[in-house]
Amino acid sequence: MKIVIIGNGIAGTNAARFIRKRSEHEIVLISDESWQPFSRTALMYIYMGHLKTEHTYLYEDWFWAKNRIERVFGRVNRLDVQARRLWLNDGAELSYDKLIIATGSLPNKLGWPGQDLAGVQGLYHLQDLAGMERHSPGLQRAVVVGGGLIGIEMAEMFHARHIPVTLLVREKSFWGNVLPAEESEMINRHLREHGIDLRLGAELQSIVDNGRGGAGAVLTKEGERIDCGFVGLTVGVSPNVGFLRDSGIELGRGVLVDAYLCTSDPHVFAIGDCAELRQPAAGRRPIEAIWYTGRMMGQTVAATICGEKTAYQPRLWFNSAKFFDIEYQVYGDVPARLPATVSSLYWEHPAGKKAVRINFDTATKAVTGFNLMGIRYRHEVCEKWILDGAPIETVLQQLSLANFDPEFFSEQEKQIVGQYNARQGTHLQLQSARKLDLVRRFLISKSSI
Amino acid sequence: MNTQTVPSLSLANPHPPGATLQQKIALALVGIGLLILLLSWAGQASWQPLLSFVLSFSLITAGGLWYARDIYRGLPEGIKNNGVMFRSLSNRGIAGWITGVMITGFYTCLYWYPEWLRGLIQLFDPFSRALRGLAADQWFVYGSFYTFAVLLMGLKFMLKYRHNRYQIIRTVSVMFFQLIFSFLLPAWMQLLHQPDFYFSYFWPLKAEYLFPDKIAYLTGNYAHLGVFLVFWGAVMSFVAVPVLTYFYGKRWYCSWVCGCGALAETAGDPFRTLSDKSLRAWKIERWLIHSVLVFIVLTTVLLWLNSWKQGAVLGQFSQAFSKTYGFLIGSMFAGVVGTGFYPILGNRGWCRFGCPQAAILGLFQKYFSRFRITTNGGQCISCGNCSTYCEMGIDVKAYAQRGQDIVRASCVGCGIFSAVCPRGVLRLENGSIDISERGAELRL
Ligand SMILES: Cc1cc2nc3c(=O)[nH]c(=O)nc-3n(C[C@H](O)[C@H](O)[C@H](O)COP(=O)(O)OP(=O)(O)OC[C@H]3O[C@@H](n4cnc5c(N)ncnc54)[C@H](O)[C@@H]3O)c2cc1C
Ligand code: SF4
Ligand code: SF4
Numbered sequence: 008m009k010i011v012i013i014g015n016g017i018a019g020t021n022a023a024r025f026i027r028k029r030s031e032h033e034i035v036l037i038s039d040e041s042w043q044p045f046s047r048t049a050l051m052y053i054y055m056g057h058l059k060t061e062h063t064y065l066y067e068d069w070f071w072a073k074n075r076i077e078r079v080f081g082r083v084n085r086l087d088v089q090a091r092r093l094w095l096n097d098g099a100e101l102s103y104d105k106l107i108i109a110t111g112s113l114p115n116k117l118g119w120p121g122q123d124l125a126g127v128q129g130l131y132h133l134q135d136l137a138g139m140e141r142h143s144p145g146l147q148r149a150v151v152v153g154g155g156l157i158g159i160e161m162a163e164m165f166h167a168r169h170i171p172v173t174l175l176v177r178e179k180s181f182w183g184n185v186l187p188a189e190e191s192e193m194i195n196r197h198l199r200e201h202g203i204d205l206r207l208g209a210e211l212q213s214i215v216d217n218g219r220g221g222a223g224a225v226l227t228k229e230g231e232r233i234d235c236g237f238v239g240l241t242v243g244v245s246p247n248v249g250f251l252r253d254s255g256i257e258l259g260r261g262v263l264v265d266a267y268l269c270t271s272d273p274h275v276f277a278i279g280d281c282a283e284l285r286q287p288a289a290g291r292r293p294i295e296a297i298w299y300t301g302r303m304m305g306q307t308v309a310a311t312i313c314g315e316k317t318a319y320q321p322r323l324w325f326n327s328a329k330f331f332d333i334e335y336q337v338y339g340d341v342p343a344r345l346p347a348t349v350s351s352l353y354w355e356h357p358a359g360k361k362a363v364r365i366n367f368d369t370a371t372k373a374v375t376g377f378n379l380m381g382i383r384y385r386h387e388v389c390e391k392w393i394l395d396g397a398p399i400e401t402v403l404q405q406l407s408l409a410n411f412d413p414e415f416f417s418e419q420e421k422q423i424v425g426q427y428n429a430r431q432g433t434h435l436q437l438q439s440a441r442k443l444d445l446v447r448r449f450l451i452s453k454s455s456i
Numbered sequence: 457m458n459t460q461t462v463p464s465l466s467l468a469n470p471h472p473p474g475a476t477l478q479q480k481i482a483l484a485l486v487g488i489g490l491l492i493l494l495l496s497w498a499g500q501a502s503w504q505p506l507l508s509f510v511l512s513f514s515l516i517t518a519g520g521l522w523y524a525r526d527i528y529r530g531l532p533e534g535i536k537n538n539g540v541m542f543r544s545l546s547n548r549g550i551a552g553w554i555t556g557v558m559i560t561g562f563y564t565c566l567y568w569y570p571e572w573l574r575g576l577i578q579l580f581d582p583f584s585r586a587l588r589g590l591a592a593d594q595w596f597v598y599g600s601f602y603t604f605a606v607l608l609m610g611l612k613f614m615l616k617y618r619h620n621r622y623q624i625i626r627t628v629s630v631m632f633f634q635l636i637f638s639f640l641l642p643a644w645m646q647l648l649h650q651p652d653f654y655f656s657y658f659w660p661l662k663a664e665y666l667f668p669d670k671i672a673y674l675t676g677n678y679a680h681l682g683v684f685l686v687f688w689g690a691v692m693s694f695v696a697v698p699v700l701t702y703f704y705g706k707r708w709y710c711s712w713v714c715g716c717g718a719l720a721e722t723a724g725d726p727f728r729t730l731s732d733k734s735l736r737a738w739k740i741e742r743w744l745i746h747s748v749l750v751f752i753v754l755t756t757v758l759l760w761l762n763s764w765k766q767g768a769v770l771g772q773f774s775q776a777f778s779k780t781y782g783f784l785i786g787s788m789f790a791g792v793v794g795t796g797f798y799p800i801l802g803n804r805g806w807c808r809f810g811c812p813q814a815a816i817l818g819l820f821q822k823y824f825s826r827f828r829i830t831t832n833g834g835q836c837i838s839c840g841n842c843s844t845y846c847e848m849g850i851d852v853k854a855y856a857q858r859g860q861d862i863v864r865a866s867c868v869g870c871g872i873f874s875a876v877c878p879r880g881v882l883r884l885e886n887g888s889i890d891i892s893e894r895g896a897e898l899r900l
Binding site: 017046048049052055056057058059062063064065066067069167197200201298299302325327329331332334336383385386387390411412413414415416417442443444446447 | 532533534535537538539540541542619620621622625734735828830832833834835837838839840841843844851854857871874875876878879880883884885886887888
């Protein structure tokens with residue numbers, strides 16, 4: 008059987024790897040971006056000089072030959088699902104038995120005047136990085152539009168190159184539609200500590216031409232003008248599926264797929280950023296444009312294609328990021344605004360750069376989510392507590408089991424429990440240490456709930 | 457409305473283009489200190505060696521620390537790797553090559569043409585007499601430079617990683633062991649007319665500590681102390697190494713105690729990214745390091761056989777044998793290639809490819825140790841920071857992106873990968889079980 012994969016991001020690459028693990032099918036991996044599959048999430052580190060491009064490659068060169076994964080560089084621009092054929096921009100024609108669409112996203116452009124000027128761009132592909140590189144020499148100021156994960160990365164990138172940055176955030180606080188107020192405020196402070204010109208509640212109106220077809224300034228809806236030579240547009244991404252418009256495959260915002268990641272055509276699958284689930288799991292969105300989704304979907308689709316029909320089960324929500332120097336991890340459900348039925352234990356270190364939030368159901372006391380700022384917690388431990396519905400007081404007593412900070416780091420669990428005791432009038436004591444053996448015992452233990 | 461843009465707010469930028477005034481003054485102090493060193497080398501030290509010595513080293517220390525402080529001062533705590541890949545020194549650029557040639561040249565003088573160092577030896581003479589009651593020689597000069605580099609660059613390293621207690625404590629430890637055990641203690645023993653014994657090195661790194669003639673020399677000339685030293689060496693090699701490695705992995709030695717590790721972790725830190733991460737390099741590593749180990753074990757056995765048979769096995773060869781080790785491994789590999797090639801092979805070239813002690817510790821670590829690295833569930837984003845900053849050339853990402861625990865013979869437990877990982881994925885652990893299968897389902 009011949010399997011063709013369009014897109015060599017994490018979704019496509021992982022699909023290829025797991026198909027090879029399970030079968031001897033012929034595998035072709037197509038990309039118009041990079042011959043070497045690399046880590047998109049590491050783009051910022053290349054620009055900042057922490058890494059070179061080759062450090063971000065997902066596998067060493069021998070991997071592809073050894074696993075007999077054929078790589079093709081080119082852009083797919085036409086697809087005929089009846090004939091099971093596709094065409095590349097250079098005219099080459101490929102046939103397939105199964106097709107996997109893993110084309111990722113494109114940065115959003117919301118129709119602002121001036122959005123197509125030179126020096127106005129998003130950050131998604133390697134080519135965008137090249138664009139930033141081209142506009143960096145002599146740049147006096149960059150304006151980044153959008154207070155989300157890629158926006159803050161772009162701000163950090165310019166900052167690392169000593170280029171002053173203005174960050175326009177439409178919400179009242181950084182990433183305010185995802186982060187609860189305290190965490191969000193911590194990042195506001197941290198951005199300012201780094202000298203970022205953070206403009207909260209500021210919305211882009213238009214981009215002004217510098218007279219030579221390039222960005223010269225931005226105007227905000229609040230009537231401000233900010234002179235700059237570069238405008239970063241980081242207001243989210245949308246599935247990169249334009250080339251499928253006439254293919255007959257059913258599209259929504261992305262490629263519509265069922266629980267088995269199969270599209271409206273039984274021989275075509277879609278995974279990663281570009282896939283839109285017709286029926287997402289409860290509490291989950293139909294498109295989750297994050298790394299981990301692509302990785303899990305790649306593995307899932309490989310099983311199905313190799314004959315073991317497997318539904319996509321994303322397990323418990325988790326994510327992570329790093330806002331300049333502050334790491335962020337989330338496990339489970341931690342909404343920006345607390346629903347009436349949920350309580351929240353929020354502890355913040357006096358220095359204001361570490362915090363732990365544990366949400367729990369007010370009635371049953373079962374924990375529902377963790378937010379960690381500047382502290383690392385172990386994924387599996389938090390996940391088990393949440394899936395087991397462990398009550399907050401049990402979790403607090405066991406809290407050290409989750410701590411994943413390096414050795415000798417001061418542990419904050421005692422203070423967290425202390426704060427809970429003070430508020431609730433309880434007398435909880437930390438019981439477990441953060442020893443690996445205990446963690447292991449906890450993880451294999453049956454849920455006691 | 458047309459508001460003016462606030463002027464640059466990037467106050468907290470690391471390494472702003474162009475040095476600040478303070479940095480310039482600090483560097484000038486270092487420059488003058490170095491100049492005095494050079495002049496002394498060129499023969500001017502006969503004029504006031506003590507004054508030149510004190511002046512030169514105080515200026516370098518003061519200037520160096522001032523510079524380091526000014527770089528990191530006022531910066532929020534965090535990873536300071538901006539621009540690492542653009543620097544000539546740490547990317548095999550011109551500065552890297554020049555540094556490599558200079559250090560290699562210095563080692564060449566040290567081992568084969570010590571008379572070329574006469575000026576420097578003179579400079580150190582007052583210090584040497586005060587410390588150990590002996591005239592300075594090239595080895596004393598070398599030891600002093602080495603210790604000085606570990607201390608000064610160690611302080612800089614601690615400033616850089618001041619948010620990370622594991623790094624701070626570990627660095628204090630290597631600085632302590634270098635200063636006390638590898639420098640002051642041997643010097644004081646000489647002052648008391650005792651052998652200059654290094655308590656923090658043992659067979660097989662200091663192979664001669666278990667060679668018959670060294671043992672005969674120690675026990676013959678130094679009575680009780682000699683017996684104690686031989687006993688110490690044997691206990692360290694055969695008891696401490698396995699026991700401590702069982703509990704903590706090879707890191708207790710390689711990145712907490714050892715002098716080679718001390719230099720690598722402090723002065724060598726800027727070069728850590730240069731280690732080769734490829735599978736091929738890993739193969740070469742395993743062949744080389746274990747060959748050295750086999751060679752030393754054979755040498756030791758032969759020497760003992762020979763001494764037992766009273767010279768019947770090797771005859772005159774016995775001398776030649778230990779000389780070969782001294783030359784090939786001790787001087788060429790550990791010194792010239794190991795340190796001189798920092799800017800080319802990275803800071804752990806010797807530790808990774810040559811050190812027989814690392815080979816033994818590594819075997820224990822791999823097969824009889826509680827030490828391991830665990831990864832945090834599914835959080836890895838395959839960014840590659842961990843592999844890039846691993847000085848031992850371990851492709852950490854290859855494990856982390858599969859959510860797999862790591863037990864590798866070569867890992868020295870520096871813990872830098874954990875610091876640079878932007879998603880908090882990696883942790884060094886002492887635990888008796890491999891918990892990698894715990895996340896089998898999560899292993900993606
Ligand atoms: C700067 C940045 C930082 C990020 N950081 C994080 C993070 O920290 N954590 C996280 O969870 N997520 C992060 N993300 C999101 C994450 O990178 C994406 O969700 C993930 O890479 C999507 O993977 P994918 O395989 O679905 O698609 P992609 O990685 O986008 O791969 C799709 C590939 O297909 C190619 N392609 C598209 N159309 C065609 C065609 N017609 N013909 C041929 N090739 C085509 C594209 O050029 C691309 O190479 C980040 C994204 C960016 C841009
Ligand atoms: S540094 Fe962390 S996130 Fe990046 S590849 Fe390594 S383990 Fe994964
Ligand atoms: S694997 Fe990690 S701890 Fe071990 S040597 Fe490499 S960076 Fe250091």
